[in-house]
Amino acid sequence: MIKEWFKDYRGKLHQRYKQCVSHGEVALSAPPHVTRDDWQILCDKFSSDSFQKRSKINSDNRKKLEVNHVAGLKSFVQFRHDMRDSVTSQEPGPVDFYRGTYCR
Template sequence: MIKERFKEYRSVLHKRYKRCMSHEEATLSVPPHVTDDDKRILCDRFLSDSFQKRNKINSDNRGKLEVNHVAGSKSFAEIRHNMQDFVTGQESGPVDLYRGTHCRQATGS
C-alpha cells in the first residue's frame, strides 16, 4: 500500500513538473513540503534520458489500447470474479464483463 501511495505521489509531482515551461521553473514550483534535496533529485530524474525514454514507450503503449481500462483500481479478472454467480459457479462471459465495466448500471447506456 505504501508503494502504491508513493507511486501516486510521484505521479502527481511529475504532472506538476510537465506543466512547467522549463526545468528551472519546475524546480521552483515544487510544493513547499518537498525538501531542496528531493526537489533536485526529482527534477533531475524527470529530465533524465532513461526516464524520458520509458515515458515515451509507456505513452505509445497507452495509445495503442483499443479499450481503456475504466474500472479504477480493480483488474478485469477481479471484476469478472466478483460478477461470478456463486450459486452455479458460472463466470461471466466477455460481453457481460464489458457491459459491467463500460455501461452505466442505472440506465444501461
Template sequence: MKLQDKFHLDLSVPHISYAVNDMMKERFKAYHGKLYQQYKRSASHGEPAQSAPPHVNHEDWRILYDRFSSDSFQKRSKINSDNKRKLEVNHVAGSKSFVRLHHDMQDSVTGQEPGPVDFYKGTHC
C-alpha cells in the same frame, strides 16, 4: 510501523501483508504521477528546478526533477505514452479483472460463459 501504531494489523499474515503492500504501491504510483505532472508544468514554463510543490522539500524535489528530466526516464515515458495510445479497448470494469468478469457473467443454469460480443456488451454498455 506507522500503520501498526494506528491499526491492529498482523503483517505476518500473507493476505494482510499483500493487501497493505498493494494499497501502498497504488498510492505511491498516484503520488508519483502527480509529482511528474508538477514537473511537466514547471519544465514547460521554464521554471527552475527549485519550483518544488509546497509539500516537497527542495532537496527531494531536486532529486525528482533530475530523475524526471533524465534521458532514460523520458524515453520510458514516451514508450509508455505511445503504448497507452495504441489500446483499442480501455479496461472499464474497475478493480475486477476481465477473467473474473467473464466468470461472473456465466449462465447460472448452464454454466456457459458469454461469447465475445456478449462479454463486450456486458462490460461496456
C-alpha cells in the same frame, strides 16, 4: 492499495514538473510537502534520458490502444473473482465483465 497511492502521488508530482517551462522554474516550484533536496532528485529523474525514453515508449503504446483498460494492475482472474455475486458466488457474464474492466 499503498502502491496505487504512491503511483498516483508520483504521477501528480510528474504533472507538476511538466507544467514548468524552464529548469530554473522547476527548482523553485517544489510542492510545499516535498523538501527541496527530494524535489531536485525527482526533477533529475524526470529529466534523465532513460526516463524520457521510457515515457515516450509508454506514450506511444497507450496511443495504440483501441479500448482503454480501467482495472489497474489487477489481473483479469482477480477482477473476475472480485466481481462474483456475494450471495450466489456466480461469476459475471461476458458483458458485465467487459463493462467492469473497460468502462468507468
